[in-house]
Amino acid sequence: MNDRLNIIQTLFGQHCLLCGIPSNGDLCASCHDSLPHLPFHHCRVCALPVTGSGICGSCLANPPAFDCTIAALSYAFPVDALVHSLKYQANLPMALVLANLLLARINKDSLPDFIVPMPLHTVRLRERGFNQALEIGRRVAKQCGIPLLPDICQRIKDTASQAELPWKEREKNIRGAFTCEVDLCGKRIAMLDDVMTTGATLNELAKVLRKHGAKHVSGWVAARTLSRALPHQS
Structure with missing residues (x-):
């Protein structure tokens, strides 16, 4: 055989x-x-390591706009190489790999109503030629049987790359970057992105989704940076 x-x-x-x-x-x-997995004990809201189980002190003291985070893996070698290959070398088959790794972590018995991939500004989209979050989201949405809504939110602010900024400046950098024109009253939404570093980008998008009526907002990411971040700064 x-x-x-x-x-x-x-x-x-x-x-x-x-x-x-x-x-x-x-x-x-x-x-x-x-592959580098998340620690067994991690905060169910932000996915950072905790002692014991439950919600970390940072999320209890300063709750983000999202309810929980599902991360496939820790953002360390070789996962960082997979993400970079997709994002900066246009290696689109890597989106399928990352999607499959994320799917392995998703509870199919408790699914949201919609998946919203992290929007790219039109300038960045023209430069890159694709939205890596959307490419990962296509596979995840298909396998979960959930509608993928890539157009309900727009990135209206061409911000500096979050990765190039100190953590303390990331929340200010992304503030007011998103808009939404759809009524999401009572809906459960999963925001999907490739990497979550400190949570500011997901948090800013979650705020917009909440303002438009979403009752539950989760973050689905292929990889999570596990360095202890300042409260919801990226």
Whole structure:
């Protein structure tokens, strides 16, 4: 059986995207098992490590506009390489890989009404040619059977890249960046993005969704930076 599998993999050229050995999936079992996962104990709101279980002190003292965060993995090697390959090298097949990793973390028994991918400003969209959050979202929405709504929110402010700013400046940088023209009264919304660093971008979008009636807002991200951030600064 193993010989037959190896022959099939050789003929069709299916190899692990990380180490390159023949694989029956995007990642071989060894690479998949070595991926950096979130700590077992992490805040269910912001996904940062906590002692014990429940909600971290930061989220209790200064609750964000979103209710919870689901992150596939920690933003560390080699996940950062997968994200960079998608985002900056237009390696679109990586969106499928990241989507599948996120899908493994999503509870299919408690799904939102809609998925909203993180909007890109038109300037950034023209430069990159695609929205990485939308590309990941297509697969997640299809597998979950949830409508994907890429156009209900717009990024109206061409902000500096959050990654290039000190954490203390990220909340101010993203303030007022989004708009929404749709009535979401009583709806449960999942915001989908590639990486969550400190939470400011997700928090700003969540505020807009709340203003338009969303009753529950969650963040779905492929990767979460686990450095202890200042309260909801990015």
